[in-house]
Amino acid sequence: MTKEIASLGYTVYFEKNLDSLASFISTREYSQILILVDRNTNDHCLPLLQQVIPQISDYDIIEVDPGEENKNIDFCIGVWKTMLDFGADRKALMINLGGGVVTDLGGFAAATYKRGIDFIQVPTTLLSQVDASVGGKTGIDLDNVKNIIGTFTQPQAVFISSLFLKSLDERQTRSGFAEVIKHGLIFDRALFEQTQYVNLESDDLDDIIYRSVAIKNEVITQDPTEKGLRKILNFGHTIGHAVEGYSLLHDENPLLHGEAIALGMICESYLSHKLNGLKEEDLQRVVQRFDAVFDRYTLKTEMYDELLMLMQNDKKNEAKQLGFALLADIGKCDYNLFVEEADILESLNFYKNLPI
Numbered sequence: 001m002t003k004e005i006a007s008l009g010y011t012v013y014f015e016k017n018l019d020s021l022a023s024f025i026s027t028r029e030y031s032q033i034l035i036l037v038d039r040n041t042n043d044h045c046l047p048l049l050q051q052v053i054p055q056i057s058d059y060d061i062i063e064v065d066p067g068e069e070n071k072n073i074d075f076c077i078g079v080w081k082t083m084l085d086f087g088a089d090r091k092a093l094m095i096n097l098g099g100g101v102v103t104d105l106g107g108f109a110a111a112t113y114k115r116g117i118d119f120i121q122v123p124t125t126l127l128s129q130v131d132a133s134v135g136g137k138t139g140i141d142l143d144n145v146k147n148i149i150g151t152f153t154q155p156q157a158v159f160i161s162s163l164f165l166k167s168l169d170e171r172q173t174r175s176g177f178a179e180v181i182k183h184g185l186i187f188d189r190a191l192f193e194q195t196q197y198v199n200l201e202s203d204d205l206d207d208i209i210y211r212s213v214a215i216k217n218e219v220i221t222q223d224p225t226e227k228g229l230r231k232i233l234n235f236g237h238t239i240g241h242a243v244e245g246y247s248l249l250h251d252e253n254p255l256l257h258g259e260a261i262a263l264g265m266i267c268e269s270y271l272s273h274k275l276n277g278l279k280e281e282d283l284q285r286v287v288q289r290f291d292a293v294f295d296r297y298t299l300k301t302e303m304y305d306e307l308l309m310l311m312q313n314d315k316k317n318e319a320k321q322l323g324f325a326l327l328a329d330i331g332k333c334d335y336n337l338f339v340e341e342a343d344i345l346e347s348l349n350f351y352k353n354l355p356i
């Protein structure tokens with residue numbers, strides 16, 4: 001059965017067989033179809049797409065290398081050039097088939113090519129299904145500063161099939177689960193509680209995917225361009241993005257987005273407790289929740305200056321003050337809170353000194 005959510009002028013479809021994708025394409029008159037994949041989604045997801053919509057046989061493939069380190073201007077130029085080589089005009093449609101790197105990069109390339117062509121998101125990771133494919137944030141990183149170049153451009157539609165998740169490895173699934181826990185923490189205590197009972201390896205994830213998108217949609221439809229409320233979707237990201245950027249630059253096996261924001265959510269829950277009324281027992285529950293899913297990352301005091309520098313670039317900052325969204329309770333998040341460096345360092349120390 002198809003479930004749908006009406007978003008910002010487009011529909012998010014939840015259906016294993018992607019029937020609505022076939023009818024979406026057959027009812028629109030696109031001059032050309034471009035499918036953006038990375039190497040892994042080319043191998044694992046494109047065959048599935050071809051299988052479920054065999055009537056779509058005429059398309060051009062653009063392939064990028066997988067991974068966050070490629071969500072940058074060089075790869076974006078490569079995508080734009082390939083679009084030109086394929087002779088894509090303004091009536092072309094871009095299908096972004098992949099995780100958040102492909103949906104962010106492909107959305108950005110489409111939003112800017114010839115001042116914008118239509119694109120649709122077909123997310124293939126848990127993270128991109130519960131978060132990245134919905135809401136119209138497109139973008140790329142610059143010098144490991146996360147998503148610093150980008151647009152708010154909504155897709156024409158989003159098609160979510162949990163069948164794609166069968167080939168996803170466990171580490172990636174866990175990374176996506178961090179954003180599900182985030183949605184519970186900021187908006188829905190019951191979802192936060194439910195995450196304790198989810199077995200990521202064996203459970204059907206359709207229900208939590210749908211609930212996550214419903215929560216995100218509730219927020220973005222009230223504030224599409226992050227003037228206020230949408231900032232709550234950034235809980236854990238002021239510190240998390242800095243740690244992710246740091247790790248991309250320095251670690252051989254860098255943290256994934258969800259792993260970094262899980263760390264960020266622990267630190268920012270500490271700040272929520274110290275500065276915004278989150279109860280001590282709820283702080284402990286947040287720590288336990290993330291400990292049940294993620295290994296700890298080794299923070300060292302030598303990293304702190306660089307982390308603070310990276311935080312200077314956060315889009316929630318104002319007048320050089322570091323901007324945060326902080327929990328008041330589990331299921332309730334406030335935004336436009338500005339935090340002193342000393343408190344941020346204390347929160348990093350809180351994480352660093354947590355008992356194993």
Ligand SMILES: NC(=O)c1ccc[n+]([C@@H]2O[C@H](COP(=O)([O-])OP(=O)(O)OC[C@H]3O[C@@H](n4cnc5c(N)ncnc54)[C@H](O)[C@@H]3O)[C@@H](O)[C@H]2O)c1
Pocket residue numbers: 038039040041044045066067068071098099100101102104124125126127128131132133134135136137138146147164165166167168169172175176256257258
């Ligand atoms: N725009 C937004 O609102 C938003 C929200 C959250 C995160 N993001 C961004 O999303 C990115 C992270 O997304 P991600 O975690 O999906 O990472 P990703 O796109 O790098 O995908 C993770 C890995 O899984 C592989 N893969 C994808 N689908 C697969 C499948 N079905 N089977 C096997 N392998 C598969 C990819 O090739 C990649 O190696 C970050 O750049 C983050 O900043 C954006």
Ligand SMILES: O=C(O)C(=O)C[C@@H](O)[C@H](O)[C@H](O)COP(=O)(O)O
Pocket residue numbers: 131135137146147148179226230233234237315
């Ligand atoms: O959709 C949003 O709004 C979010 O903040 C969702 C985040 O999970 C996501 O990581 C987003 O890309 C962060 O955006 P940024 O503006 O902090 O770069």
Ligand SMILES: [Zn+2]
Pocket residue numbers: 131179237257261
């Ligand atoms: Zn995120």
